[in-house]
Amino acid sequence: MIVRNEEAVLGRCLDSVADLVDEIILVDTGSTDNTKAVAAEYAAKIYDFPWCDDFSAARNYAVSQAVGDYWLWLDADDVIEGENHEKLRKILEAPEADMVFLPYWLSFDAAGTPQMISRRERIFRRSRGYRFTGAVHEAVVPSGSIRYGDAAVSHRKLHAGDPDRNLHIYQKLLLSGKRFSPREQYYYARELCDHGAYRAALPVLEQFLQEGRGWTPDNIGACLLAGRCYARLEQPDEAMQSLFRSFCYGIPQPEICCEIGGLFLERQQYPQAAFWYHLAIETGHQPHEGFWRQECCDYLPAIQLCVCYDRMGDISTAAAYNALAGSFRRGDAAVAYNRQYFAEKAARRK
Template structure:
């Protein structure tokens, strides 16, 4: 089976080499549709042997992605964006998956590097080339709609997924989002779509999540509740709608409703790794309400799913500290720092626990790390911490 890479790009000369390197030797051809680059994007793509085709941008991602499908010669299509890379460890499983004569679509697990929300998502980026498979929706363009229609007449086609990590996505880095005005572009495209498709649960979920992110909480809740009323919701959409409602109610201060929706999200039969942020957020709310045993359990559930989830170790440490279990808190903080040594809050909280135990040299060492890290991004917090220690008679 031959595999084709399909991409749409614009001014991605910096990020594109890393992306294309990740699939070099994996795909049989690279199809790149350029929507108006003014940098060296086209030259970079061609240096990797990619076929590059121009396409005038018209604010519709689906149209641009469908343009790329016109040039595909492979039996299967892999779709990446320039800010994504294929994880090398997934290649044997991917190559085995496309040998299937039953599957029309293989969903891939993607890690959202730098995201403040869910660390993982499942994306429909590997599919069989078929005349009736195409992208729809102007933003968050997906092939799922066309595949659902195809399976109504050809139910033998199956949808599968690879459970192991397949892709890394760097598009949620704060500077990346701001520099490309991603939130505003996404909101405009989805608002245009929802105006003519008000009952579409997929866009209700995505736009509702975006509204929560930008602080339009009432609009988010209305839209997400509207999405839940759609008939025959699949488990993935049910999960996303409840998850985003949990976030929205949490931002609103309605903790009871937030907890209820997080618990409903957790009940959905989806890949457990997709639930990590829900367990974490649930733990945070339970901790805030003083339900420390339940919060501890929520973080432990997350860590059982992914023992490398540094945020859960950090929050577990906070909970154990509040419970007076200082030695266990220290262990949790150390686990967090092994995974993410550059988190100043973890160093700072570790310093607090050491101080409570009278282990002053270790406490000051932890505070010193915290101050150095705060200096890089929050110098005012570094000064505040230094001042607090000075008032206690310590110089760091």
């Protein structure tokens, strides 16, 4: 683990994993709180590493201290919850691969259902010499035998971090003359989008796609990001073209389908919008790579289909999709409002 000022969450993380591992290695990059004291309670091996605006450098230093046959990495605000604890125990007892990917639950709805989900490389055979690359959004390049496990890691952040840190690191690297890898290009563009710099993000995304060296899910994500940038810049035709471009890289993804449906909905082209929302639900059951938003597989297309069919005058179908949306998100205010709306509409027809 690499940490800095994580006393509020570190104990929670270590509680969830301490009985599953043989050693805990903690690399501190400059804490001024009681992070080290918390780590000491778990007999962690604590090392100092001066922060140098490079997450891979810090993580690789931590990896270099490991002595077991396998190593696992976590962030301080990660936690292994519920049945995933036992699932992880079984995987760690017999990894049976050089590298193990695990689900990563990044955000949750009010009911605690995971919403933003990805898979991350988590467990590694030490003898393979794996190392992280990338100063920001660091990752280990997949190689060797790979296993996909089912023990999810939950990201339970308590407080927002520095929203500008990653963008500043990327900008510093650019000023130093660094040539970005495809992954760095993609994540730099994401940071620009997150900061509302849509015009600046678009050429970065275009260069990323033109060079053709990106991972397929990142190519699809770049098309999605470009579509959103154009939509924010009130260029809906360009947004649509960018979203359709994603089909060059794979089958329609639920989030892409919902974005296209939204553009048609804005144009009041309800049959076309409904087509794409239906497709989002259909494709939502297929395996995904990269990041995906669970609500784009179920709740969002269902509630938008409710709107589409209502606008097309098919009240019974609209009400059915509202009920479907409610099955995905219990107690949802929009579903309750629509239910009342349909009841009042039915009463007026009597």
